Amino acid sequence: METMHELIPFAKEMLSQKPNRKMVKLYMLGSVLAFFGVVIGLVEAVCSPFSSQASLEDEEDKNKPAAAREQQQQLQKREDLAQAKGKAQAALQRALVTRQHAS
Structure with missing residues (x-):
């Protein structure tokens, strides 16, 4: 007011x-x-839902069997590891190129 x-x-x-x-x-x-x-x-x-996306994922996880959850977690770990390796290779390649230009 x-x-x-x-x-x-x-x-x-x-x-x-x-x-x-x-x-x-x-x-x-x-x-x-x-x-x-x-x-x-x-x-x-007014129109936004009162439930968040995280709670929906939790409900889906409860419905999945334990083996499926474990497999999904392992798949996620593999993807994360592959991304980390890709970033490390790109950084190494950049460092080598920089060294070649510097000499």
């Missing part, structure tokens, strides 16, 4: 000074954009 109490005297002062059309258009555009921002925020807050 503080901003509303500040906005009303500001609007009265602005109208008493008789601003030019460009300034009025600019303030109106800003007000409309702010209003749409508030409306979009409210719609997003």
Whole structure:
């Protein structure tokens, strides 16, 4: 409510000074954009689901058998290891190229 109490005297002062059309258009555009921002925020807050993606994954994991979970974890570890090796090779190759250019 503080901003509303500040906005009303500001609007009265602005109208008493008789601003030019460009300034009025600019303030109106800003007000409309702010209003749409508030409306979009409210719609997003109301329409967003209250459950997060992590809780859905937890429910799926509970339904999977233990062997399938273990296999998925091993597959993930292999992928992570392959990515780490790829990064290390790229760094080594970059270092070799830098050395060749430096000599």
